[in-house]
Amino acid sequence: MNKALEFNVIVEKLKELAISEAAKSQIEALKLMTDPVLIQRHLNETSEANEVLKMNTSVPVNGLEGIQQALEKLKRQEILRPKALESVGYFLKDCQRMTRFMSDKALVAPQIVTYADDISKLESLSEAIAHAIVHGQVDDRATQNLYKIRKKITEIEDRIKQKLNQFLTSSGYQHMFADAIVSQRDGRYVVPIKSEHKKSFDGNVLDRSRSGGTVFIEPAAVQKLQAEITALRGDEEQEVYKILSTLSNQIASEMRAIEINYEVMTHYDFIFAKGKLSRRMNGISALITQDGTIQIINGRHPLLGENAVPLNLTISVPKRHLVITGPNTGGKTVTMKTVGLFVLMTQAGLQIPCDAGTVLPIYDQVLCDIGDGQSIAQNLSTFSAHITNIIKIIHQATRNSLVILDEIGAGTDPTEGMGIGIAVLEALSKKAATILASTHYNEIKDFANNHPLFLNGSMAFNLMSLKPEYKLIIGESGESNALLIALRLGMDDELIERAHEVAYKTQKTSVHSKPTSDFRDKLKEYKHRQTHEVSSTVKNEPEVDQHERAKPNTQMATKLVKRRTPKFKIGDSVYIHTMKRNGIVVATEDQRGDITVQVMGKKFKINHKRLSLHIKSDELYPEDYDMDIVTKTKAFRKTEKRVRKGKEDVLIIREE
Known part of the structure; x- marks a missing residue:
């Protein structure tokens, strides 16, 4: 049922407008409600969201991304990493923004405004996270102890780099270096020494190049400083773990409030997705x-x-x-x-x-x-x-x-x-x-x-x-439009009338008698309208006298030249871009720029801009070829021939 009516396509479009996976799941579960009170409540929500979006399209629900995974880790009593803590911090900030966002919308959204009352701001928790976590990392100033440890590490690293630079600039060691750079191996500072000088340079070999021509040595002069850094790194790691653990415990202690916030914010995500879809469709509530x-x-x-x-x-x-x-x-x-x-x-x-x-x-x-x-x-x-x-x-x-x-x-x-x-x-x-x-x-x-x-x-x-x-x-x-459509496409009148007799079991009247059936009256009226349209087109075409035709430099002459040199000739094979097939030109361009093209026995008027030349008529037919064989029906040519021989008193020429 959903697919037959394409409701599933509406659901997919709605899901694209939601942020959180929870809201997308809620959309996926949409079904036919039969309780009028419940239906009206949901329609009111959508209507109010639509009105709110007219005032401000920046709804603060982006913080929902990543928050669900963080909460699941906390439920498993895991310590959150800095990125996860940052997600929780963003979410709490968005909760605070949502309360401010909805605070002045009571007049246009009295129902959904009340949902914000259930949001806990948790300002102290969000500030603690913002103070400790910056750009996905534990900040140096998260605690005073961490600041001291990292400051001391920086000082010792500067002393090591200073000593190593002394080696690099010393004339007594320059011939030993493969390159004048300082690098690290496993967090320890080393210098590149040519293999033949490794025994002459005091220090520990920590690595060597792939070719074996260079060894990377930690100079003995900095080994003590390196040991101090290693110890400080351990202190730093313990302090960071302590900070992450403390923040994770603080969040866990507010888990119930955060879960309620998540439910409210997810519902807002769902509601505003419906509002966005409504705005795209210019929708209203039935x-x-x-x-x-x-x-x-x-x-x-x-x-x-x-x-x-x-x-x-x-x-x-x-x-x-x-x-x-x-x-x-x-x-x-x-x-x-x-x-x-x-x-x-x-x-x-x-x-x-x-x-x-x-x-x-x-x-x-x-x-x-x-x-x-x-x-x-x-x-x-x-x-x-x-x-x-x-x-x-x-x-x-x-x-x-x-x-x-x-x-x-x-x-x-x-x-x-x-x-x-x-x-x-x-x-x-x-x-x-x-x-x-x-x-x-x-x-x-x-x-x-x-x-x-x-x-x-x-x-x-x-x-x-x-x-x-x-x-x-x-x-x-x-x-029954099929018969009139067939007439419009060029089917003979007698065939149309015979088809009507067979289809509706009507009795055929004499050809010479006045038509009495409703269909024959309708057929006559339709042909009259068609002929009237053709004659009106001819009458509306501007007349040009012979004197004007003799002036080659006038604007009118220019128009006549354009008419006498059409883009395509009768008999040309052309490609019809809209149909993606070839056809034969049977009537040249009219004043509207339309060309009559025959395709598979049927004739269509198609604008010249939608046609391109496939094969010229000169290449398709001999020089003296009778183009009427292509452009006229067999019945038309037969009747015309009888008139020329005097066997017919009247010739009625109808547009084919």
């Missing part, structure tokens, strides 16, 4: 109702952003079942997914991208059959998978369920599929579940139209542009 009414005002699918066409939908008792029709890719599935996703998001305490006044009911479950659903593992066909899913839906559905069925009854024999579709809708209606279903079957449209509990809806489609408008129209069933 009104909750228990009377079954769905009213969506300018709802936009959360994953489509600005590209989403606003959805307006109202369903209420007694007609709680909606059957949506319309062409493929017309937006039926997106419409149903939007409703289902809005329900899931609202009942998970999230705001949705819509306008004020949107109302949603509370459902105990959202049951879906969307998409292919084919199960290769279980060796089920697409239809079998759908039916298996629908059987489960019928068994699980209750009067408080929302059921979404995409292309109900599809994938099998149309007659049987239609029968199954109607039977399933009747069964779900008897259970009083709210139903959203889509179909192409006319019988299911008629069933919904005649049933007192069902509504018909259709997705708007522009027949002239052959493009869906993605708008839902309630109260109307979708029309």
Whole structure:
């Protein structure tokens, strides 16, 4: 259900906006709440977080990183290292910042402001950590004893370096050195001596080079000082351990308060992640109702952003079942997914991208059959998978369920599929579940139209542009647009009318008689609109007299030259970037810059900017080749030939 409606994608986007792993886990566990009081409380939190973020987007929750691991170590009675102590210090500072951050937000966020009252500031503890730990290290001034130890180590190191530099600059030793540098081996200072002089230089050999030509000797003159440093290093280590242990014990003594702080801060992280998501979507809280009414005002699918066409939908008792029709890719599935996703998001305490006044009911479950659903593992066909899913839906559905069925009854024999579709809708209606279903079957449209509990809806489609408008129209069933689309693409009128007879079992009227069927009237009206559009384009083209055409240097002449030298010629093979395939130019560029291109027997108007030359017509066809064979249909050429021979009295030329 989550994947079918893409609620899982919303969850992933929400997780990206959270800081702590605990908040991410809380988001991962989001589920459908059914208690109206609980839903409203979570929606209020999201709404208030949204309002707070409008005032200030810098929410102090970054200190949550790393704190959970530090607390787990303390529970195992481990001594925290400086980095872990620093994480605790940052967290405590953020707790103090959060109390200050929320202190002036009571007017816009009265509910979530109160959560900050449970935060313990623990200022003395945070100051102790800040005093002792700096940049992930125990600071020299963490204690007076540590300061003295490290100061003495520094003094002795300076004395050692001074003595070694005396060796390096002494003329009596310069010929012995492989290089005039001082280095360390295992924390002890050494000088590089050539191997042949090692017996002449007083000291202990601590290392040698890979080639064996150089040995690294600790001079005898600094061995006593080195021993002092070694002892001081031990004292330093003990003092550092004492400081880390003391701080760890102090934190452990405040463990309960810190854990409560962590819970509150994690919840703030979760709440403000919801607020950030809402701001990205321009979301609002839907009104909750228990009377079954769905009213969506300018709802936009959360994953489509600005590209989403606003959805307006109202369903209420007694007609709680909606059957949506319309062409493929017309937006039926997106419409149903939007409703289902809005329900899931609202009942998970999230705001949705819509306008004020949107109302949603509370459902105990959202049951879906969307998409292919084919199960290769279980060796089920697409239809079998759908039916298996629908059987489960019928068994699980209750009067408080929302059921979404995409292309109900599809994938099998149309007659049987239609029968199954109607039977399933009747069964779900008897259970009083709210139903959203889509179909192409006319019988299911008629069933919904005649049933007192069902509504018909259709997705708007522009027949002239052959493009869906993605708008839902309630109260109307979708029309048979396939035949008019075929006409628009150039199919012969007689084929269109014959297809209508077969599909709808209508009787063909005489060719010479006046059309009486609704479809023939619709066909005539559509052709009239199409012809009117073409003639309007011709009429609107500017006229140029012969005198103006004779002026080669005028601006008008320049325009005419451009028109006479088009970018592509009829017969050119061109590559269509938007389709990623080749086509043949059958009509040159019009005044809008559109070129008619034939692709796989169909003609499309495509802007010249989306085309590039593939092969010139000169290279494809002989010089005297009749281009009408390419650009005109066989029926058109046959009729034209009969007119030229005088066998036809009238020639009606229609744009192909």
